[in-house]
Structure formats: C-alpha cells, structure tokens
Amino acid sequence: MTAETTTEAFDAVDIIRTKRDGGTLNDDQIAWIIDAYTRGVVADEQMSALAMAIFLRGMSDAETARWTQAMIDSGERMSFDSLSKPTVDKHSTGGVGDKITLPLAPLVAVFDVAVPQLSGRGLGHTGGTLDKLESIPGWQADMSNETLLAQLEDLGAVICAAGSGLAPADKKLYALRDITATVDCLPLIASSIMSKKIAEGTSALVLDVKVGSGAFMKDEASARALAETMVRLGAAAGVDCTALLTDMSTPLGRAVGNALEVRESVEVLAGGGPADVVDLTVALAEEMLRMVGRPDADVRAALADGRAMDKWNQMIRAQGGDPEAALPQAAETEVVRAESAGVLTGLDALSVGVASWRLGAGRAKQGDELSLGAGIELHAKPGEAVTAGQPLMTLHADNPALFARAQEALAEAVEITPAAEGADAEAAAGSIVLDRITA
Numbered sequence: 001m002t003a004e005t006t007t008e009a010f011d012a013v014d015i016i017r018t019k020r021d022g023g024t025l026n027d028d029q030i031a032w033i034i035d036a037y038t039r040g041v042v043a044d045e046q047m048s049a050l051a052m053a054i055f056l057r058g059m060s061d062a063e064t065a066r067w068t069q070a071m072i073d074s075g076e077r078m079s080f081d082s083l084s085k086p087t088v089d090k091h092s093t094g095g096v097g098d099k100i101t102l103p104l105a106p107l108v109a110v111f112d113v114a115v116p117q118l119s120g121r122g123l124g125h126t127g128g129t130l131d132k133l134e135s136i137p138g139w140q141a142d143m144s145n146e147t148l149l150a151q152l153e154d155l156g157a158v159i160c161a162a163g164s165g166l167a168p169a170d171k172k173l174y175a176l177r178d179i180t181a182t183v184d185c186l187p188l189i190a191s192s193i194m195s196k197k198i199a200e201g202t203s204a205l206v207l208d209v210k211v212g213s214g215a216f217m218k219d220e221a222s223a224r225a226l227a228e229t230m231v232r233l234g235a236a237a238g239v240d241c242t243a244l245l246t247d248m249s250t251p252l253g254r255a256v257g258n259a260l261e262v263r264e265s266v267e268v269l270a271g272g273g274p275a276d277v278v279d280l281t282v283a284l285a286e287e288m289l290r291m292v293g294r295p296d297a298d299v300r301a302a303l304a305d306g307r308a309m310d311k312w313n314q315m316i317r318a319q320g321g322d323p324e325a326a327l328p329q330a331a332e333t334e335v336v337r338a339e340s341a342g343v344l345t346g347l348d349a350l351s352v353g354v355a356s357w358r359l360g361a362g363r364a365k366q367g368d369e370l371s372l373g374a375g376i377e378l379h380a381k382p383g384e385a386v387t388a389g390q391p392l393m394t395l396h397a398d399n400p401a402l403f404a405r406a407q408e409a410l411a412e413a414v415e416i417t418p419a420a421e422g423a424d425a426e427a428a429a430g431s432i433v434l435d436r437i438t439a
C-alpha cells in the first residue's frame with residue numbers, strides 16, 4: 001500500500017467484501033468509492049469486483065440514490081436557467097432500430113421548447129444516436145457548452161456528444177461494466193442514466209424504457225421496476241420525470257443501421273415513415289410537451305406540414321451537416337426470403353440487432369470504425385401476411401464476407417404462422433407503448 005492510499009477514508013477491499021456478503025453500503029462508503037475510482041485510487045479490478053457484487057446482491061433504493069448522487073458529484077453540473085424557454089429531455093434505455101431522438105428533438109422544438117439531447121455512441125447490438133447522425137456528411141457531434149446554450153436559445157433543438165465533464169465516474173464505470181458483463185443490472189443502469197440526466201440540468205425528462213429481447217430489460221416486470229426507480233431518482237433530484245414502457249421485442253421501424261435509420265427518420269419528418277416509429281415519436285413528444293405546459297400542441301400536424309422538417313434542416317446545418325447530401329450506402333446487399341407463407345408472428349429484435357452489428361453497423365469495442373451504410377432493411381413487420389419466397393429483409397454490408405455471420409444471427413429470428421392455424425395478426429403487431437409510469 002502506498003503512502004497516498006493510507007490517507008484514504010476507506011479500504012476498497014472492505015467495501016467489496018461488504019457487498020459480496022450481502023451487506024449494505026453506507027453513504028460515506030459510496031461517496032468515497034466513486035470519488036476514489038474517479039481519481040484513479042481504486043483500481044479497475046476492484047471496481048469490476050464491486051460491480052459484480054452489486055450485480056449479484058443488488059442495491060437498496062437508498063444505496064442507489066447515494067450512488068447516483070456520488071456520480072453526479074464526480075463532475076460538473078450544467079444549467080439551462082439562462083434560456084428563455086423551458087427545457088425537456090428524453091432518454092431511451094436503448095434498443096434496435098431506435099432512431100426516435102432524430103425526429104423527436106426537432107419536432108418538440110417546433111413548440112418553442114428547448115430539447116438538449118446529449119447523446120452517446122453505440123456499443124454492442126444497440127446503435128448510438130451520434131453514430132447515426134455522423135452518417136450525414138459534415139455533421140459534427142462535439143460542441144462547447146456555450147454553443148450548446150446558444151443553439152438551444154436560437155433553434156430549440158440540439159443533439160450532440162455529452163461533454164466529458166458530465167458524470168465522469170459513469171463514463172469510466174460504464175466502459176468497465178461493458179467488458180465485465182455487469183451492464184444489465186437495475187441499480188447500475190438507473191444510477192448511470194439518471195446521474196447524467198440530473199447533471200445535465202434539464203427540468204423535465206421523459207424516459208423511454210424498453211421491454212423485450214432487444215432491450216436490457218427482457219420482461220415487463222423488470223422494465224417497470226427500472227422505470228419506477230429512475231422516476232423516483234428524478235423526483236428526489238427535483239427533475240419532473242415520467243417513463244413510458246415501450247416494446248422492444250421487435251425492431252423499431254423498418255431500418256436498422258446508421259444511414260438507413262437517418263433515411264427513415266427523414267421520412268417521418270416528411271410526414272410518412274413506419275407507423276410504430278411515428279406513434280412512438282408522437283407519444284414521447286406529447287408527453288414532453290405536456291410536462292412543459294404545452295398539452296394542446298398538435299404534434300402530428302407539425303410532422304405533416306413541414307415545420308418539424310424545417311427545424312431538422314436548421315439543426316443539421318447548425319452543426320455543419322448537409323441535410324440534402326447523399327447518405328452513405330453499403331457496397332453489397334443480400335436478400336433474406338420467407339421460407340413459408342402465413343402471418344409474420346415474430347421478428348426478434350436481439351437477433352436483428354446482432355445481425356446488423358455483424359454487418360458492420362455496430363462496433364465490438366470502443367473506438368472501432370463503423371460501416372455507416374451497413375445494416376438491415378425490414379420488408380415485413382409482425383402482423384403482416386407474407387408469401388413463401390417473398391423478401392423479408394435486405395442486408396447491407398461493405399464486405400460481402402460478413403453476410404454469412406449475419407445470417408447465422410438471423411437463423412431463429414423469424415416466426416411465420418400459417419394462416420390456417422389462425423394466426424392473430426393484431427396481437428402479433430402489438431402496440432408500441434405498453435404503460436406510462438409517473439412519480
């Protein structure tokens with residue numbers, strides 16, 4: 001032990017042991033371990049062990065609240081108080097084909113509301129908002145806090161990279177969780193998301209908590225518990241917070257992959273696009289606008305009459321992008337066909353997400369280059385009738401050698417029920433918003 005560590009208030013090994021044995025960490029222990037980890041005094045190996053102990057033993061509500069506060073305290077806190085309009089933010093727990101932030105931010109900003117979407121990059125099978133936008137030629141993710149505030153005042157909508165000053169403890173810990181199988185842990189997800197959102201300083205927040213195979217939370221009960229925990233953490237920090245539980249058993253929309261998802265988002269902004277993407281965008285926009293005192297805003301009209309599209313074009317140009325420029329397209333395609341006729345009763349989100357990732361749309365580790373045109377177009381969605389041999393998906397990749405591994409991921413993804421067996425198309429199509437959770 002070095003002379004420096006002997007002056008520390010606690011010993012990391014004691015804290016790991018307490019949690020390993022099912023004990024409760026007190027406020028001072030939690031504040032210390034997060035601070036010491038951020039300072040580099042607690043090693044990655046020790047934090048990995050603690051994360052696994054938390055994964056296996058859980059944390060109480062009080063521990064989770066203190067953990068969240070400690071992560072907020074690890075960095076700066078922003079403030080939007082200088083803006084002349086109310087701020088409202090949205091956060092999704094992540095899914096396959098989830099491009100909702102792209103049409104949502106400009107749509108809500110039409111109603112003279114500031115929407116700061118400080119976003120991240122994708123890892124694993126879920127895509128990242130910044131990666132999608134970076135497929136637009138010239139678009140820049142990074143901006144200073146001053147530029148962020150100026151653009152919010154001027155246009156109302158900003159989607160940009162979260163600065164490294166916000167909750168740096170989470171940044172370090174998330175990267176560690178990602179390589180130690182400790183991401184899908186309720187208290188760690190809740191504190192990770194809410195520390196960033198509370199530090200960001202928004203006054204209202206709508207959480208899109210995904211449920212299903214493509215989400216961290218595979219069943220409704222655990223997604224509900226996550227949503228309730230996050231709403232409670234928000235309320236305790238003075239952030240008006242509502243959560244929608246939404247379906248992620250099948251991909252959102254008909255496009256998965258960076259440029260493909262931008263194209264679909266632009267269709268939604270042009271008044272078209274797949275019904276599930278439009279419905280979820282509208283549901284989240286209405287919820288956000290209700291929270292900032294605009295309950296009568298007609299968001300469907302703003303999609304239909306071009307106001308949301310105008311705002312999108314301004315937002316993209318303000319960050320150096322050319323909204324008219326051609327988007328990247330992958331060099332090669334391969335079609336996946338229906339093996340039988342009937343009703344498409346299942347199209348598994350996780351399988352499609354993994355396949356898209358293998359095609360080059362996602363990265364295996366931080367810093368990997370993406371193939372921005374890669375991904376999957378879906379030609380049929382659950383609830384639709386299909387004929388034998390009809391194209392179900394088109395796979396896009398720059399390297400045709402990647403198709404075989406993507407096809408492997410899709411081997412069990414498709415479920416077709418013969419019409420004679422009485423497939424319930426309506427049940428298969430399902431509804432996108434499953435529930436709404438408030439404080």
Ligand code: URA
Pocket residue numbers: 093094174183188189190192193
């Ligand atoms: N998103 C986050 O920001 N953190 C998590 O832990 C999981 C999803």
